[in-house]
Amino acid sequence: MEFISHGPAETEALGEKLGHAAGRGLVLALSGDLGAGKTQLVKGLARGLGVTARVHSPTFTLVNEYGGGRLKLFHLDLYRLETPAQILSAGIEEFLSPDGVAVIEWAERLESVVRGQWSVAAHKMIRVNIEIVSETERKIIYDDPGA
Numbered sequence: 001m002e003f004i005s006h007g008p009a010e011t012e013a014l015g016e017k018l019g020h021a022a023g024r025g026l027v028l029a030l031s032g033d034l035g036a037g038k039t040q041l042v043k044g045l046a047r048g049l050g051v052t053a054r055v056h057s058p059t060f061t062l063v064n065e066y067g068g069g070r071l072k073l074f075h076l077d078l079y080r081l082e083t084p085a086q087i088l089s090a091g092i093e094e095f096l097s098p099d100g101v102a103v104i105e106w107a108e109r110l111e112s113v114v115r116g117q118w119s120v121a122a123h124k125m126i127r128v129n130i131e132i133v134s135e136t137e138r139k140i141i142y143d144d145p146g147a
Helices: 008-021 038-049 084-089 092-096 111-117
Strands: 002-005 026-032 063-066 073-077 101-105 124-132 138-142
Touching: 002 008, 008 038, 008 138, 026 038, 038 073, 038 101, 038 124, 073 092, 084 092, 092 101
Parallel strands: 026 101, 026 124, 073 101
Antiparallel strands: 002 138, 063 073, 124 138
């Protein structure tokens, strides 16, 4: 699937749509440059799940957990983890089959670990890539959540 966003509100709206459709155990694997809108998408996802807390990127804490919605939201950021060993030692495995919904920013850093340790097919994972087209426009390519 492909979506062209013309601003943060449209990116959040797509996230909200994904949040409404999300089921327990879903993992969203987000990729995109700094400033692409990954956290904006997560804010919308949280709203779609009914989470009312302020969502912010967990760059320095690795994971933020949000309750209060119909499902828990686990928001991970792998930006500061550079090696498979660092990712494994962070306990990432528990978030690949979450008791709720997990969103992993900088998921491309997870690829070699997943390939070597776990079967992606065994997990409900949607890959989302956000490309910066212009200052206000983003191309968001994602797996069909209904597939």
